Amino acid sequence: MTPLNAVLDNLDQFFKAFGYTLFLFLVCAVASMALGALLVAMRVGPIGVLRKVAAVYVSLVRNTPLVLIFIFFHFAAPIIGINFKWVQIYVGSFDFTSAFATAFIALSLYTSCFVCEALRSGVNAVSIGQAEAARAIGLPFSGVMTQVVLPQALRASVPPLASALIAMLKNTSVAGIFFLAEATATMRGLSNDFSSQRLGIFLCFAIGYIVLVEIVSMISLSFERRWRIA
Amino acid sequence: MTVTDDAAVSSGATRSNDPLVELVDVQKWYGDLHVLQDINLTVQRGEVVVVIGPSGSGKSTLCRTINRLETIDKGLIQVDGAPLPQEGKALAAHRADVGMVFQSFNLFAHKTILENVTLGPIKVRKKSKAEAEALAKELLDRVGVGHQAAKYPAQLSGGQQQRVAIARALAMEPKVMLFDEPTSALDPEMIKEVLDVMVDLAERGMTMIVVTHEMGFARTAANRVVFMADGRMVETADPETFFTNPESDRAKDFLGKILKH
Numbered sequence: 108m109t110p111l112n113a114v115l116d117n118l119d120q121f122f123k124a125f126g127y128t129l130f131l132f133l134v135c136a137v138a139s140m141a142l143g144a145l146l147v148a149m150r151v152g153p154i155g156v157l158r159k160v161a162a163v164y165v166s167l168v169r170n171t172p173l174v175l176i177f178i179f180f181h182f183a184a185p186i187i188g189i190n191f192k193w194v195q196i197y198v199g200s201f202d203f204t205s206a207f208a209t210a211f212i213a214l215s216l217y218t219s220c221f222v223c224e225a226l227r228s229g230v231n232a233v234s235i236g237q238a239e240a241a242r243a244i245g246l247p248f249s250g251v252m253t254q255v256v257l258p259q260a261l262r263a264s265v266p267p268l269a270s271a272l273i274a275m276l277k278n279t280s281v282a283g284i285f286f287l288a289e290a291t292a293t294m295r296g297l298s299n300d301f302s303s304q305r306l307g308i309f310l311c312f313a314i315g316y317i318v319l320v321e322i323v324s325m326i327s328l329s330f331e332r333r334w335r336i337a
Numbered sequence: 338m339t340v341t342d343d344a345a346v347s348s349g350a351t352r353s354n355d356p357l358v359e360l361v362d363v364q365k366w367y368g369d370l371h372v373l374q375d376i377n378l379t380v381q382r383g384e385v386v387v388v389i390g391p392s393g394s395g396k397s398t399l400c401r402t403i404n405r406l407e408t409i410d411k412g413l414i415q416v417d418g419a420p421l422p423q424e425g426k427a428l429a430a431h432r433a434d435v436g437m438v439f440q441s442f443n444l445f446a447h448k449t450i451l452e453n454v455t456l457g458p459i460k461v462r463k464k465s466k467a468e469a470e471a472l473a474k475e476l477l478d479r480v481g482v483g484h485q486a487a488k489y490p491a492q493l494s495g496g497q498q499q500r501v502a503i504a505r506a507l508a509m510e511p512k513v514m515l516f517d518e519p520t521s522a523l524d525p526e527m528i529k530e531v532l533d534v535m536v537d538l539a540e541r542g543m544t545m546i547v548v549t550h551e552m553g554f555a556r557t558a559a560n561r562v563v564f565m566a567d568g569r570m571v572e573t574a575d576p577e578t579f580f581t582n583p584e585s586d587r588a589k590d591f592l593g594k595i596l597k598h
Binding site for chain 1: 404406424425426429430431432433434435436437439441443444445446447456457460461502505506509
């Protein structure tokens with residue numbers, strides 16, 4: 108028995124666990140980027156009410172611990188009729204049900220605040236002259252944002268954006284506490300079943316996370332390089 | 338853009354009473370600072386008006402109020418008979434008709450030269466991509482940077498960037514062009530190439546309001562010189578009269594300082 112047998116004998120479980128982690132990361136990345144872009148447009152936009160709404164949303168959600176947000180959607184929201192029991196999607200051996208949907212909602216809402224702030228730092232890095240020139244050729248606010256300001260803000264905010272997404276990737280582990288059999292939950296299960304091999308099990312899962320994070324870092328770096336000219 | 342033939346007509350003859358841009362009793366404050374005071378200025382169609390004056394005299398602010406990049410506190414600004422809209426789509430439509438060239442070029446840094454010029458025609462004028470690109474290439478050739486179309490702004494010299502900025506504004510087929518110190522950020526050897534484009538534009542009959550320190554341009558191309566100081570229009574005259582025989586002490590003092598070297 109090597110110290111890695113627990114993982115090697117359960118490789119299917121190992122990969123399935125990281126499959127959940129990766130898939131949760133991907134859908135949350137898309138959703139939080141979209142919502143974050145909307146929030147930043149509201150925050151820098153000309154309509155005072157929307158600026159306030161976005162600012163309050165960001166400070167409220169960003170200042171709440173992620174676990175509390177999970178607890179809210181699992182135990183408090185159902186009381187007021189919000190639940191995700193209707194989500195029942197089965198793809199191969201993966202089950203996307205209420206645990207996954209709740210994690211998706213909680214993580215996306217939480218991460219969108221950090222995406223918003225990362226993008227806002229990028230918007231601040233775009234000179235006012237760029238927006239003025241865009242307005243001067245007759246683009247409406249939406250055009251100024253989508254054609255000129257946000258594309259440049261995105262380029263300037265790749266590093267902080269990557270940090271927010273990497274933090275989110277690791278935050279998927281919180282879903283493991285809340286009934287989703289992703290990597291951290293599976294690691295806990297294995298170390299309960301094979302208590303003599305806890306060190307090996309821990310190392311394998313830690314390496315799994317490190318590899319995923321490295322991939323995100325590398326993608327971020329390649330975007331930074333590609334956009335260097337402009 | 339075959340305006341060469343009508344240019345001669347519009348530049349010389351019809352200047353008498355066809356107002357395109359009108360500013361009536363315009364006032365603006367920055368806090369306690371009265372940056373625009375009692376501005377009354379009418380620019381006729383086809384006229385080239387040069388605004389000069391010392392730093393902080395309000396000339397850039399004046400220029401920027403005409404497409405409402407700066408708001409005004411009192412008074413009226415009309416372009417082609419219509420008062421400036423306050424906000425939203427109507428204001429955007431107004432800005433599309435008023436070309437603007439900035440001191441710092443402000444080319445869209447993430448877009449190629451060609452894309453800089455086609456963005457407005459495609460997104461605002463709703464032209465097809467092919468049509469917009471044909472127009473853009475023609476304009477870029479006209480300002481002498483056609484061969485740079487695929488590059489990014491940062492790869493061009495300042496003079497080239499400013500000529501692209503002029504082409505970008507012209508692509509909207511504006512009624513009037515505003516120039517806010519277009520050569521002030523340029524190295525001396527690049528100023529001429531930009532001024533040449535502007536003189537050409539003036540000769541084609543474009544209505545232009547130009548804030549500049551280039552006295553040579555004012556003498557060659559302007560129909561009228563407006564001298565501003567401390568937020569007021571101190572003196573208005575044709576260039577020859579203004580430069581050889583200024584009336585106000587403020588203008589004499591200013592010209593004395595800049596023309597001595």
